[in-house]
Amino acid sequence: MLYREEMKKPDGRSLTLYGRTPIRVEGEAPSPNREPLQANPHLRWHPLRGEWVAYASYRQGRTFMPPPEYNPLAPTRDPENPTELPQGEYQVAVFDNRFPSLAQAAHDPPREAVKTAPARGKCEVVVFTKDPSASLAALPLDHIELLMEVWGDRVALLGSDRCIKYVLPFENKGVEVGVTLHHPHGQIYAYPFVPPVPARMQAEELVHYRETGRPLLEEMIEGEVASGARILYLGEHAVSFVPPCARYPYEVWVAPRRAVPGFDRLTPAVRADLARALKTTLLKYDGLWQRPFPYLMAWYGAPADGHEHPESHLHAEFYPPYRSSDRLKYLAGTELAAGMFANDALPEEKARELINVEVVL
Amino acid sequence: MLYREEMKKPDGRSLTLYGRTPIRVEGEAPSPNREPLQANPHLRWHPLRGEWVAYASYRQGRTFMPPPEYNPLAPTRDPENPTELPQGEYQVAVFDNRFPSLAQAAHDPPREAVKTAPARGKCEVVVFTKDPSASLAALPLDHIELLMEVWGDRVALLGSDRCIKYVLPFENKGVEVGVTLHHPHGQIYAYPFVPPVPARMQAEELVHYRETGRPLLEEMIEGEVASGARILYLGEHAVSFVPPCARYPYEVWVAPRRAVPGFDRLTPAVRADLARALKTTLLKYDGLWQRPFPYLMAWYGAPADGHEHPESHLHAEFYPPYRSSDRLKYLAGTELAAGMFANDALPEEKARELINVEVVL
Structure with missing residues (x-):
């Protein structure tokens, strides 16, 4: 209620x-x-x-x-x-x-x-x-x-x-x-x-959905679950992982395993598991260096245009500013002026660091 | 030589x-x-x-x-x-x-x-x-x-x-x-x-050139010169100004007045004036708060694809991190996650601050 x-x-x-x-x-x-x-x-x-x-x-x-x-x-x-x-x-x-x-x-x-x-x-x-x-x-x-x-x-x-x-x-x-x-x-x-960012995301998701009949992120998540190398939380309905294309060293995505266009369309069971995925991620972040971990967290869903969006897949992306415990990742020439992110760290390595942080929900 | x-x-x-x-x-x-x-x-x-x-x-x-x-x-x-x-x-x-x-x-x-x-x-x-x-x-x-x-x-x-x-x-x-x-x-x-960023720029410039036969930035510069409200330097061949669509409070663009696709295509006269426009901008930045002024400066030109690019217009964009002498502009939710920049300051006001800084070349 x-x-x-x-x-x-x-x-x-x-x-x-x-x-x-x-x-x-x-x-x-x-x-x-x-x-x-x-x-x-x-x-x-x-x-x-x-x-x-x-x-x-x-x-x-x-x-x-x-x-x-x-x-x-x-x-x-x-x-x-x-x-x-x-x-x-x-x-x-x-x-x-x-x-x-x-x-x-x-x-x-x-x-x-x-x-x-x-x-x-x-x-x-x-x-x-x-x-x-x-x-x-x-x-x-x-x-x-x-x-x-x-x-x-x-x-x-x-x-x-x-x-x-x-x-x-x-x-x-x-x-x-x-x-x-x-x-x-x-x-x-x-x-x-x-x-611009959700518009680009929406366009990529739509092209993929029209070509394959499958939501793009749902397919990516299936691949992540199958590989397991970057998974931080795996529940029946929700998942948290370092994406294979992380632009920030400690970037993490949190999502329902099946495509859902927005928060208002979550079933109670999926929402409960998504909350576990989110809390696990946040506790791992804070546990990593035993101090509050700064981040930008954004929740992407479908556009509010009144249409159905079976291609859209609600998910959070975390952009943390650190590249190691004492070094910030500054966005500079190639990121801000060109739009190509250069990541010092392999997503698999950063995922390993976060996987190794034990948490109790 | x-x-x-x-x-x-x-x-x-x-x-x-x-x-x-x-x-x-x-x-x-x-x-x-x-x-x-x-x-x-x-x-x-x-x-x-x-x-x-x-x-x-x-x-x-x-x-x-x-x-x-x-x-x-x-x-x-x-x-x-x-x-x-x-x-x-x-x-x-x-x-x-x-x-x-x-x-x-x-x-x-x-x-x-x-x-x-x-x-x-x-x-x-x-x-x-x-x-x-x-x-x-x-x-x-x-x-x-x-x-x-x-x-x-x-x-x-x-x-x-x-x-x-x-x-x-x-x-x-x-x-x-x-x-x-x-x-x-x-x-x-x-x-x-x-x-992504120069690709988007190139696409916008190309559409405009095909529609009007004019380079997009050259037209913008003519408008800026005519208005004068945001001009920091105006020479015979080069110009420096706060763009009317500044995303950063102290954003400045430096460019030849006529479209040139790249540094390797500048005539000596245009290059000399462009150097004056650049040095004027930098001295105004350092003079503003009487201390070295941090920035990201990027020089955009035509793609290196071997084709002529009459729509491309060499120019520098400066992205300074400050929004006032003691406050940084942090890129956060709307800028990094959505891609829409929110600017606290009107370009005209920031241009006025920089116009008022007197410099000697």
Whole structure:
């Protein structure tokens, strides 16, 4: 059972609380500031890359390493210093980012030397737990399953807006990737177009499906399971592995074994196993060097275009910034300027390191 | 006049010295190690992204922040501790990277779960000057022109190899982008395919050229010159500007005003003005916060496929890691996972900051 309570913040932003038991909240939805949000981001077309770039110039002033006594993602204790969340009974919270790169009310983009458009869409913050000192890895399996249901609810809800074409849940974790708030949380971006990376993925998946009648990632996973050399977790319904084409040394993918287009289409059994695959991966990461392991985690699913996507295969890709315990992998010339990743490490070797980390769920 | 002297290092790598006056060198080409290079990188196909990834696992051991008394890019002083360069009369040096992601001798790639190929190609190091304490910005204009002739010579030479399809000169500068050697230098990657970013650029340029008969970037530059709002340098033949679609807050493009496919096709007059545009940009960067300004600089030209490319337009793109004097722009969820860049700053505002920096060439 998934309980959901929608609220409105005094500055107009929405807040949705989720839990396994009925939601109970004291008072109204809090907000660190009460002035109505003036977000009006716009898009500009990049003619040489053939892609949109989003501009939201007010973002420069966003929260940056607040003092430890103020955590905007913890439930409000002092009504004089409200945070983003209320006291009450709930487990996961989702609210509109105060500094969105994409906003539903975006309007009247400036005229520029390149084509422009309102940056319609939505940027949400997902608070994984009320406990500021927890982490996604530390959450109980049933809490991770709940989070996956929340992601499914958001993807379905945001995707039902006709101006939204793609919804991406992700988590940036660690100061190494620029994270300014350490309370466990992720984000969801709802785009008014399919962004370049998922668009490319979708195109490759579609070509393969049309040629073979099989989902591309499902076939890759069968090969990984058969070889076993890079498998971190193998359950009845879900799997975690270092992909044979890893671009980052410690890249890992987590997925259902059979193609499912999105979180909102997972059966309870598959979701439960996917939660085990995810938690196993996260515990192996943290166990590798016996310290919190930074990463970017993104969950790719089907575009939100109202069509069936039997070729799409929900999965997470983890991009960790380290290439060894004390060296970062900097993205530089060949990665950022050419788009060809050069990996110092063989995926099989990095998989072995992670396989050797023992974890207890 | 461009003088060139080719030498062979004891480990088999090549070294080419360039100068405006005849090259004179004492002794043989030095090398920090004499064992023959065992570089055998391979490529793996990334099915979901439809792109190649290069694997060169020995690169983990590469030089990392050597002690200040040993600089492998300075001319050798102590024959017992040879560097990469000899004593002698020359101005710019190019040699094969000891830890290449791409190598001409690559052979017998491993069989893997995904398609593999030998990572044929070349990775060269370009030492801009013998002076370890200089910088590209600090070099005299005629030295920068010489460097552009060297880039042209390398692009033409590497591109004449039938297995090479694209040649990219670039410079990573600053610890913020992971640079381990501060002696002024750049790199050249010669790829056995057109990598994703220049491939996309080329495709957009070609479509535009076929539709309009005009090179895309040449038209953009005419618009920038007419507006003037983002122009950092405007000469008779070359220009420097913050593009209206900047993905990085301090992104700058430097280009000839008329389309030229590559360094090897520049006339002396255009090259001289392009050097002024480049030096102006670099001095403005360093002047902005009165300290060395880190960046990634990449020079895009036409593919090395033996065809004419009237649609291609040689230009540099600078991707600086800072979004303000004390804040880095981290690439995270939307940039790395979705491929949509979100920029905190309007290009016009950042252009104004750079326009206001006065420089003397």
